[in-house]
Amino acid sequence: MTDTAPTDAEAACFEAGIKFGSLYHQFAGTPVSPDSADSVATAMEEAIENQPHCRAVEVDVREDELAAAIADGGADYTELTGRFLEVEIVIDYEGCEVVARMEMEDGYPLMRLESVEGRSS
Template identity: 60%
Template sequence: MPTDAQQACFEAGIKFGSLYHQFAGTPVSPRSTRSLETAIAESIENQPFCESVTVAIDDDAVAADIDHENGYTELSGHLMEVEMRIAYDSVTVRTRMAMEDGYPLMKLVEVVDGRDPDGDVPADTDATN
Protein backbone atom coordinates (compact mmCIF):
# COMPACT_ATOMS: atom_id res chain seq x y z
CA MET A 1 0.00 0.00 0.00
CA PRO A 2 1.47 3.41 -0.90
CA THR A 3 2.17 5.94 1.83
CA ASP A 4 0.37 9.28 1.83
CA ALA A 5 3.60 10.94 0.63
CA GLN A 6 3.90 8.47 -2.25
CA GLN A 7 0.26 9.01 -3.18
CA ALA A 8 0.67 12.79 -3.06
CA CYS A 9 3.70 12.55 -5.37
CA PHE A 10 1.75 10.27 -7.71
CA GLU A 11 -1.10 12.80 -7.80
CA ALA A 12 1.38 15.55 -8.68
CA GLY A 13 2.68 13.45 -11.57
CA ILE A 14 -0.85 12.93 -12.87
CA LYS A 15 -1.46 16.69 -12.81
CA PHE A 16 1.79 17.44 -14.66
CA GLY A 17 1.04 14.81 -17.30
CA SER A 18 -2.43 16.22 -17.84
CA LEU A 19 -1.21 19.80 -17.96
CA TYR A 20 1.65 19.25 -20.36
CA HIS A 21 0.01 16.86 -22.78
CA GLN A 22 -3.36 18.60 -22.81
CA PHE A 23 -1.99 22.07 -23.54
CA ALA A 24 1.22 21.49 -25.54
CA GLY A 25 0.51 22.62 -29.09
CA THR A 26 -2.15 25.15 -28.10
CA PRO A 27 -1.92 28.28 -30.27
CA VAL A 28 -0.57 31.18 -28.20
CA SER A 29 0.35 34.78 -28.93
CA PRO A 30 1.63 37.56 -26.68
CA ARG A 31 -1.99 38.84 -26.51
CA SER A 32 -3.36 35.51 -25.26
CA THR A 33 -0.77 34.44 -22.69
CA ARG A 34 -2.64 35.69 -19.59
CA SER A 35 -5.93 34.04 -20.56
CA LEU A 36 -4.14 30.79 -21.44
CA GLU A 37 -2.30 30.83 -18.09
CA THR A 38 -5.64 31.17 -16.31
CA ALA A 39 -7.31 28.46 -18.40
CA ILE A 40 -4.48 25.99 -17.75
CA ALA A 41 -4.38 26.68 -14.00
CA GLU A 42 -8.14 26.51 -13.52
CA SER A 43 -8.39 23.33 -15.59
CA ILE A 44 -5.78 21.48 -13.54
CA GLU A 45 -7.13 22.84 -10.23
CA ASN A 46 -10.37 20.94 -10.95
CA GLN A 47 -8.55 17.67 -10.36
CA PRO A 48 -8.70 15.93 -6.98
CA PHE A 49 -6.19 16.95 -4.30
CA CYS A 50 -4.95 19.95 -6.31
CA GLU A 51 -4.77 23.03 -4.07
CA SER A 52 -3.15 25.51 -6.44
CA VAL A 53 -1.54 25.86 -9.85
CA THR A 54 0.46 28.83 -11.09
CA VAL A 55 1.37 29.08 -14.78
CA ALA A 56 3.70 31.76 -16.13
CA ILE A 57 4.03 31.98 -19.92
CA ASP A 58 7.00 34.07 -21.09
CA ASP A 59 5.63 36.76 -23.43
CA ASP A 60 9.06 37.56 -24.88
CA ALA A 61 9.78 33.90 -25.62
CA VAL A 62 6.35 33.54 -27.25
CA ALA A 63 7.01 36.56 -29.46
CA ALA A 64 10.47 35.24 -30.38
CA ASP A 65 8.99 31.86 -31.39
CA ILE A 66 6.51 33.36 -33.88
CA ASP A 67 7.94 32.57 -37.31
CA HIS A 68 5.03 33.37 -39.65
CA GLU A 69 2.67 36.26 -40.35
CA ASN A 70 -0.29 34.70 -38.50
CA GLY A 71 0.95 36.05 -35.17
CA TYR A 72 1.04 32.96 -32.97
CA THR A 73 3.17 29.98 -32.05
CA GLU A 74 2.44 26.65 -30.35
CA LEU A 75 2.75 26.35 -26.59
CA SER A 76 5.62 24.16 -25.46
CA GLY A 77 7.55 23.58 -22.27
CA HIS A 78 10.26 26.16 -22.96
CA LEU A 79 7.63 28.92 -23.00
CA MET A 80 6.24 28.39 -19.51
CA GLU A 81 7.00 27.74 -15.87
CA VAL A 82 4.51 25.95 -13.65
CA GLU A 83 4.19 25.51 -9.89
CA MET A 84 1.63 23.26 -8.20
CA ARG A 85 0.64 22.42 -4.65
CA ILE A 86 -1.00 19.05 -4.07
CA ALA A 87 -2.45 17.94 -0.72
CA TYR A 88 -3.25 14.31 0.02
CA ASP A 89 -4.43 13.61 3.55
CA SER A 90 -1.76 15.17 5.80
CA VAL A 91 0.91 15.49 3.07
CA THR A 92 1.48 18.59 0.96
CA VAL A 93 3.66 18.39 -2.14
CA ARG A 94 5.09 21.40 -3.98
CA THR A 95 6.24 20.89 -7.56
CA ARG A 96 7.76 22.96 -10.32
CA MET A 97 8.30 22.75 -14.06
CA ALA A 98 11.05 24.95 -15.49
CA MET A 99 13.71 24.76 -18.14
CA GLU A 100 16.82 22.93 -17.01
CA ASP A 101 19.62 22.15 -19.46
CA GLY A 102 17.30 22.85 -22.40
CA TYR A 103 14.51 20.58 -21.11
CA PRO A 104 11.22 21.43 -19.36
CA LEU A 105 11.97 19.47 -16.18
CA MET A 106 9.12 18.60 -13.82
CA LYS A 107 10.27 17.97 -10.28
CA LEU A 108 9.34 17.77 -6.63
CA VAL A 109 10.36 20.86 -4.70
CA GLU A 110 9.10 19.88 -1.26
CA VAL A 111 7.16 17.10 0.46
CA VAL A 112 5.76 18.06 3.86
CA ASP A 113 4.05 15.54 6.12
CA GLY A 114 1.78 17.31 8.59
CA ARG A 115 1.65 14.38 10.99
CA ASP A 116 3.21 14.76 14.41
CA PRO A 117 6.11 12.43 15.38
CA ASP A 118 3.63 9.78 16.61
CA GLY A 119 2.00 9.65 13.17
CA ASP A 120 -1.15 11.49 14.20
CA VAL A 121 -2.68 14.22 12.07
CA PRO A 122 -2.89 17.50 14.03
CA ALA A 123 -6.44 18.49 14.94
CA ASP A 124 -6.41 21.60 12.74
CA THR A 125 -5.51 19.59 9.59
CA ASP A 126 -8.34 18.55 7.30
CA ALA A 127 -7.45 15.02 6.17
CA THR A 128 -10.70 14.30 4.38
CA ASN A 129 -9.98 15.05 0.71
Protein backbone atom coordinates in the same frame (compact mmCIF):
# COMPACT_ATOMS: atom_id res chain seq x y z
CA MET B 1 8.97 -8.78 4.97
CA THR B 2 9.05 -5.81 2.65
CA ASP B 3 6.05 -3.55 2.54
CA THR B 4 5.26 -2.41 -0.99
CA ALA B 5 2.04 -0.53 -0.18
CA PRO B 6 2.40 3.15 -1.13
CA THR B 7 2.67 5.70 1.67
CA ASP B 8 0.49 8.80 1.76
CA ALA B 9 3.49 10.89 0.77
CA GLU B 10 4.13 8.64 -2.24
CA ALA B 11 0.48 8.86 -3.22
CA ALA B 12 0.67 12.66 -2.91
CA CYS B 13 3.66 12.65 -5.28
CA PHE B 14 1.76 10.42 -7.72
CA GLU B 15 -1.10 12.95 -7.66
CA ALA B 16 1.35 15.78 -8.36
CA GLY B 17 2.68 13.90 -11.36
CA ILE B 18 -0.81 13.29 -12.74
CA LYS B 19 -1.51 17.02 -12.63
CA PHE B 20 1.71 17.88 -14.49
CA GLY B 21 1.18 15.28 -17.21
CA SER B 22 -2.46 16.38 -17.59
CA LEU B 23 -1.65 20.06 -17.79
CA TYR B 24 1.13 19.57 -20.30
CA HIS B 25 -0.52 17.14 -22.69
CA GLN B 26 -3.93 18.80 -22.56
CA PHE B 27 -2.64 22.22 -23.53
CA ALA B 28 0.59 21.64 -25.52
CA GLY B 29 -0.10 22.51 -29.13
CA THR B 30 -2.58 25.30 -28.35
CA PRO B 31 -2.13 28.26 -30.73
CA VAL B 32 -0.66 31.05 -28.58
CA SER B 33 0.45 34.66 -29.05
CA PRO B 34 1.43 37.37 -26.58
CA ASP B 35 -2.18 38.63 -26.64
CA SER B 36 -3.69 35.24 -25.84
CA ALA B 37 -1.07 34.01 -23.36
CA ASP B 38 -2.96 35.20 -20.28
CA SER B 39 -6.18 33.44 -21.20
CA VAL B 40 -4.53 30.09 -21.81
CA ALA B 41 -2.54 30.39 -18.57
CA THR B 42 -5.73 31.12 -16.60
CA ALA B 43 -7.56 28.24 -18.27
CA MET B 44 -4.71 25.86 -17.43
CA GLU B 45 -4.75 26.91 -13.79
CA GLU B 46 -8.51 26.66 -13.35
CA ALA B 47 -8.81 23.38 -15.30
CA ILE B 48 -6.18 21.52 -13.32
CA GLU B 49 -7.36 22.94 -9.99
CA ASN B 50 -10.56 20.97 -10.64
CA GLN B 51 -8.65 17.72 -10.24
CA PRO B 52 -8.71 15.90 -6.88
CA HIS B 53 -6.23 16.90 -4.15
CA CYS B 54 -5.01 19.89 -6.16
CA ARG B 55 -4.76 22.94 -3.93
CA ALA B 56 -3.14 25.44 -6.30
CA VAL B 57 -1.74 25.76 -9.82
CA GLU B 58 0.27 28.74 -11.02
CA VAL B 59 1.17 29.05 -14.69
CA ASP B 60 3.50 31.75 -15.96
CA VAL B 61 4.03 32.21 -19.67
CA ARG B 62 7.58 33.26 -20.47
CA GLU B 63 6.59 36.15 -22.69
CA ASP B 64 10.08 37.10 -23.89
CA GLU B 65 10.75 33.56 -25.04
CA LEU B 66 7.33 33.47 -26.72
CA ALA B 67 7.86 36.78 -28.51
CA ALA B 68 11.30 35.64 -29.69
CA ALA B 69 9.92 32.37 -31.08
CA ILE B 70 7.18 34.21 -32.95
CA ALA B 71 9.68 36.71 -34.36
CA ASP B 72 11.71 33.75 -35.68
CA GLY B 73 8.74 32.03 -37.33
CA GLY B 74 6.65 33.05 -40.28
CA ALA B 75 3.33 33.52 -38.44
CA ASP B 76 2.13 35.84 -35.66
CA TYR B 77 1.48 32.99 -33.26
CA THR B 78 3.08 29.68 -32.34
CA GLU B 79 2.20 26.43 -30.56
CA LEU B 80 2.31 26.24 -26.78
CA THR B 81 5.13 24.04 -25.56
CA GLY B 82 7.23 23.58 -22.46
CA ARG B 83 9.86 26.19 -23.17
CA PHE B 84 7.22 28.94 -22.87
CA LEU B 85 5.99 27.80 -19.45
CA GLU B 86 6.83 27.88 -15.78
CA VAL B 87 4.39 25.98 -13.60
CA GLU B 88 4.05 25.37 -9.87
CA ILE B 89 1.52 22.91 -8.48
CA VAL B 90 0.65 22.31 -4.82
CA ILE B 91 -0.98 19.03 -3.79
CA ASP B 92 -2.64 18.25 -0.50
CA TYR B 93 -3.28 14.56 0.04
CA GLU B 94 -4.15 13.09 3.43
CA GLY B 95 -2.13 15.75 5.23
CA CYS B 96 0.91 15.56 2.96
CA GLU B 97 1.74 18.70 1.04
CA VAL B 98 3.76 18.35 -2.14
CA VAL B 99 5.13 21.25 -4.17
CA ALA B 100 6.28 20.47 -7.71
CA ARG B 101 7.57 22.67 -10.52
CA MET B 102 8.20 22.67 -14.23
CA GLU B 103 10.87 24.97 -15.58
CA MET B 104 13.58 24.98 -18.21
CA GLU B 105 16.82 23.25 -17.35
CA ASP B 106 19.55 22.76 -19.96
CA GLY B 107 17.11 23.69 -22.70
CA TYR B 108 14.52 21.11 -21.67
CA PRO B 109 11.29 21.63 -19.68
CA LEU B 110 11.95 19.60 -16.54
CA MET B 111 9.19 18.57 -14.12
CA ARG B 112 10.44 17.91 -10.60
CA LEU B 113 9.33 17.59 -6.99
CA GLU B 114 10.42 20.50 -4.85
CA SER B 115 9.27 19.48 -1.38
CA VAL B 116 7.26 16.86 0.46
CA GLU B 117 5.86 17.75 3.87
CA GLY B 118 3.77 15.87 6.38
CA ARG B 119 5.14 12.36 5.98
CA SER B 120 3.93 10.13 8.78
CA SER B 121 6.82 8.94 10.89
